[in-house]
Amino acid sequence: MKAMIMEIHKDYCIVMTKDGQFLKQNIPAGVFEIGDEIVVVREYSYEPKTIKAGWLKSLSVASMAVVVVAILSIFGVWYFKQYLPLRNAALLTENTTEETAQAAAEEEVAEEAREESTEGTGLGMELDRGETVSFEKTYSLIEEPKVDDENINGVLAFSYEIINNVSLQVEFRNISSVLSFNGTITLTTLFSDYSVSQTKIIPLDGFEPARVEKEPIFLKVDEASLKLEVNGNAY
């Protein structure tokens, strides 16, 4: 079948046959000129080397996609790590609610027992009724990841513990046998440069003996210390 060279490319020529068929022929540039007539051989029809290249291309694109996703995931985790405590907050809050209910029940039992044992004795009073309770201290969270029963004027005991490096479980107990506490607890977390990160105010009104108050604080990156301020009255 005769055909005419219509266009010349680097590796092939486009030819047109007499019956109007356009074909790519495996004839490299430099052999014929446009307009030259050739005999078309079916075996020499041009098949672009795209099948293997196509696979390679797809594979490389897929690999690139995997690498990009991996990098984004790593950076994503790194970036959102500081917000992870928020996710734990809900869990801990639920736990806290359950714990509070349990503590309240225990407290009632303890109250009844206490009333029975100490009725009218007046023993165990460190402060007089109506006296001011004031306390301030800063704790290094790095050096002291856990503090047990810090005595606050013989009325309150303060404890904290860092849990899983993401949250700070703070606990107040009324250690007085007869005095209740009325006031506020201010907890401030500080960054390593001592700038304020977050402040939590816990009002304790009618905080009776043996009652326990637990509060979670979710730590942020670079928070290094905790400042405790207690202001109130014992009555």
Added chain:
Amino acid sequence: MFHRQALEDRVIEVRNDKDREGWLISEFKPFIAGVAQKRAGKFLEYGVDEELSVGLSAFKEAMDCYDKKRGKFLSFARLVINMRLIDYYRKHSKKGKEKNLNLDDDSDPAAGLIDSASMEQYRIDEENEKRILEIMEYRAELQKWGITLEELAEISPRQESLREEYKEVAREIVRNSFMLRDLMRSKRLPLKELGEIMPLHRKKLERGRIYIIAMVLAMIGNLSYVDIRRGGGR
């Protein structure tokens, strides 16, 4: 539409018009590349290979000094391009690049241009020149429709019967001046009219749109190589 004017007249006419001269040169870039590639015996790329710059300036030189007495323009241009390339290779005289060079020709290239023997040589290829001109014009016309030869090679029907059906559609359009005018104006196949005349499904016509248009352009452009008769080319 196709140029009804002879290339020789166009060459003379555009000499003092830089823009039209540039358009004509770019229209014949594939021809220039073809001649230069055959001379070099390798693929050449515009903007990369210096031989094509030589070819372009040789084509421009041929346009400037062409005279109708010298016969067909393309033969003359080919001769000038070949001469300038020989000149170029002599200057650079790099081994291996000159495998197709006829360096036995000791005559001065410039003098060769007006040599009557050379004139006779390009007259012999007159039929071939006509084909090149037709291809260049056909290619330029396809470009106006946004169709490339590469695309045609991809979509050209392999089945002879289907090809024949599409050619018949093209013939029908060319025969019917209303449909031809409609096609040229809207650049869309007159599917409704064709549907009334020809027993071909609309989808089939739409699938063959580019090929049908290419065949219409070949027919109205008198692309002599294609046998447009019914069952032609078998």
